[in-house]
Amino acid sequence: MSTPTAGGQPLPIASTGLGIAPSGPAPTGPALTEPVPAETQQTVSMTASTPGIAPSPSRYDRPDGFWASYGRLWSRAPIEAGVLFIAFPLAVIAMSVLWSVFSTGLGLLVLIAGFFLVLAALYVARGYGTLTLTLLEAAGRPRIARPVWDRKVGTGFLGRVFGPFANGHYWLYLLDAMVVQVALTTVTWGILITWASVAFGGVTYWIWAGFLPRDGQEVWLSQVIWEWATHSSATFDPLAGDVVLYGVTGVIFLFTLPFVTRGLISLHWVVARGFLGSWQTDALRREVSELSESRAAAVAAEDRELRRLERDIHDGPQQQLIRLRMDIAAAQRRLREDPEATNRLLDEAGTRAQDALDELRALSRGFAPPILQDRGLAAALESLAARSVVPVTVVNRLDELPPSSKPTVPSEVERNLYFVAAELLTNVAKHANATSARLELAVDGSFLALVVADDGTGGATENGHGLSGIRERVTAMRGTTQLTSGPNGTTLRISVPLS
Incomplete structure (x- = not known):
């Protein structure tokens, strides 16, 4: 297929964030039964709109009993401890490099070199901050939304160069790397090392206690604590007392170690969210940009549809009606001279009138097909x-949902998806050289997904056979499209929000 048939994650369905996997009886055709080879597959992301999705809770935070939760804490503790351990040396290295580069750049601002040194410090701080966020995600913490970096001051080369200086996120990243992270990691690294040393040293003290030199030792910690707590002399063996004391203390510290690592890594996450995360204004600015893009796409799509409708009316019914008028005029002239020829002309006129009526009915489907209004999107797609x-x-797949879970699809979403499916199925018939196709309608949360795939020759591109128009129509609905085209067929997946 040179273009897909319509398009939220068996046949090769393009993977997207909705995670809708088609199932059921697979139609015939190679593309619907065999995966497309990765080396020959083209994937084109056709929109930049990405609806914001809040991070889902970690599977280690599900409340299903203390010991199950405690076991999950221990399963993450080694990774969390590793991140906390390497965070301190990384912070020291970043602080040393950035203070050197930034201070040197400030001192040389009167020269051009100083300007570029300060700019380099900002980019190094950005890289270190991004590494910090990546390490926190590796430790199991929720993903922190990244800032918007492509803010420009003016246009052209100078606009790109001066952009970081006008972006507050760069300066926050610099402050975090030069001051905040060193102070934070010093505290958390010290707590981690102390807690782990007491835990593992205490539980293993009974092994290596006998190898320590005891000559002249008069003070034993277990005796001191006993005499202070009971106000009486200790009569037990001091070495055995210390072994028990250190062992109990080690067990307590070892038991609480995963809580400590989780608390320390969460502290890092809170600080990172404040200094390294995006701002609410970034989301609003992105929303305004997407709305502007959607509005422009809607205007372009509407203009193109009007032009197509005008062309279709001009080339179809209008020509039929002109010919009909000419036939009727000719019949009127021959009415008395040649009645048989007049009858033939009237028969032809009636045929042309019926053809014009059929074409007008076909064109009226471009406004609102009756079956879509009466029976809904699924029935219209089957038609x-x-x-x-x-x-x-x-x-x-909407029929597989229980009645209480079936979403209410807005009429404008149904209408637009119907037009998209109609255009794509037409393209399949004209350009795909396909023997079969598959159309799937599914829902995931607040998104409706339409997937169309064929087993044609592939080769579809974003700008080919009207796909750019489909992209604009979907963008106007704040949706996303993803095209996958290979030698075994083409798949287009379209996901649009239900509200």
Whole structure:
């Protein structure tokens, strides 16, 4: 297929963030039964719109009993301890480099070199901050939204160069790397080392206690604590007392070690979210940009549809009606001279009138097909599939949902998806050289997904056979499209929000 058939994560369905995997009886055709080789597969992301999705809770935080939760804490403790351990030397290295580069740059600001040294310090701070966020994610903490970095001051080369100086995130990253992280990691690294040393040293003290020199030792910690707590002399063996004391203390510290690592890594996460995360204004600015893009795409799509409709009316019904008028005029002139020829002309005029009526009915589907208004999107898609020249299998996963879970699809979403599916199925018939196709409708949370795949020759591109128009229509709905095209077929997946 040179273009897909319509398009939230068996046949090669393009992978997206919705995670809807098609199932059910697979139609015939190689692309619907065999995966597309990765080396020959083209994937084109056709929109930049990415609806914000809040990070889901970690699977280690599910409340299902103390000991199960405690076991999950221990499963993450080694990774958390490793991140906390390497955070301190990384912070020291970053602080040393940045203080040197930044201070040197400030001293040389009167020269051009100083300007570029300060700029380099900002980029190094950004890289170190990004590494910090990556380490926190590796430790199991929720992902922190990244800032917007591509802010420019003016246009052209100077706008890109001066952009970091006008972006507050760069300066926050610099402050975090030069001051905050060193102070934070010094404290957390010291607590971690102390806690781990007491824990593992205490529980193993009974092994190596006998190898320590005891000549002249008069003070034993177990005796001191006993005499202070009971106000009486200790009569037990001091070495055995110390072994028990250190062992109990080690067990307590070892038991609480995963709580300590989780608390320390969470402290790092809170600080990183404040200094290294995006701001609410970034989300608002991104929202405004996406709305502007959606509005522009909607205007372009509407203009193109109007031009297409005008062209179709001009080339179809208008020409039929002009010919009809000419036939009627000719019939009127021959009415008395040649009645038989007049009858033939009137028969032809009636045929042309019926053809014009059929074409007008077909064009009216471009506004609102009756079946879509009366029976909904699923029935309209089945009607499209039934009229398709290429055999199409329709999979409606909305019917698999319980009645209480079925979403209410807005009428404008249904109408736009119907038009997208109609155009893509037409393209399959014209350009794909396909023997079969598959159309799937599914829902995931607040997103509705339409997937169309065929087993044609592939080779579809974003700008080919009307796909750019489909992208604009989907962008106008604040949706996303993903195209996958290879030698075994083409798949287009479209995901749009339900509200």
